[in-house]
Amino acid sequence: MGDTATSSSAGPPSELPGWTVPTGDGRTDGKQPYLIKNASGRFVFFTVPEKNTPRLLVADIHTGKVLDFKPSSAATLWGATLWDHGSPYGVNGTDLRTGRVTQHQGFGVCRPSESQVSGEWMYGLCPAAMESPAVRHLPSHTLVSLPFAPESGRVHLGDGSLVRQTNTGLEVYNLRSGKAVRVSGIAPEALTYGSDWTVDRFGGRLAYTDASRTVHLVGVTGNASPLAAIDQDVAATADFRQVKTWQARWWLSKPVSSWKLTVRNTSSGITTVVRTGTDARA
Structure with a gap:
């Protein structure tokens, strides 16, 4: 979608133990609740008070980690993409998994x-x-x-x-x-x-x-x-001769009544259905 923009990388995530955010003096400010701006897939975009100044954060719900991004108040989430100000105009889409800007919309x-x-x-x-x-x-x-x-x-x-x-x-x-x-x-x-x-x-x-x-x-x-996969946590390839178990996750844009996972052998081109399921949400 859109033109590819210049890229930048994000640093490692910081911990968010028990969904509390440490303040500058090392204590946790529990007086005010989090203000959720929006959530999508495994990510949540929210505001917390810090030294009387609202701070915008993006966190991974599954790992409980705050990601090392500094979104503006104009930002929004869709799947694994954080959309925010572009330069000089429009908005850029940053892949939260890699920290790279991969999309631009004017x-x-x-x-x-x-x-x-x-x-x-x-x-x-x-x-x-x-x-x-x-x-x-x-x-x-x-x-x-x-x-x-x-x-x-x-x-x-x-x-x-x-x-x-x-x-x-x-x-x-x-x-x-x-x-x-x-x-x-x-x-x-x-x-x-x-x-x-x-x-x-x-x-x-x-x-x-x-x-x-x-x-x-x-x-x-x-x-x-x-229907679309708006996020995924899966290796690009898998050698089932070397591993007996393989873990992968996909986040969907809307609930489904059934699903099917197929695997294609890159050498022979043969596709095999390896898993099926019924209702799935997210």
Whole structure:
């Protein structure tokens, strides 16, 4: 996706024992909870207080280690990729497993102050450039302009759709035609007292509660992004004559009802099914 950018390497991860972060004086500050910005696969992007200054961190949930990156407040996660400011414009995608910048996406003359990714879609907000926010369809490089002024923290991106909070309710836009088509009459009561709303980045649906605390789910018509492996922990090759056990993990972009693992012999070209399974999430 996009052009390959220059690369940089990250240092070794630091420990996050018991999901606590040491402060400068060696003690753990347990007075304030972590503020989760977003999570994807085995990684989580969150904020912690440190000497009265918020600090942004990326950690591996499975190992409990904080990775040696310094993301900005505009960053976001999708699988093993950390998207953040590019230079001079656009956003760069850094592979969290290697520390190398492997992708770049442009947003015109813009260095987004806020970004979101969901499947094949990326949202960028550029208030400093006085440009309208836009969504890029990554496979086709299509840039979809949005018909509203830049607003921070009032937009959630779904898979092929976008939800905007207004002063009177929620606006849902279908992006799959290459244009932002507003879906009318969606969740007008979503902003009444005691209600809340969110968007599932991995399934694309809007969820909101009304005044009676009833949860509503709203979908948008059209094809969702195809199933994809958004992260993996696996050796490039395996010699089963030398090892009896082989461990590998893949993280998927959405739940599946069944799966099949095949192995191809590089000498003969013969493919063999070695494992099958039923329901799998993440």
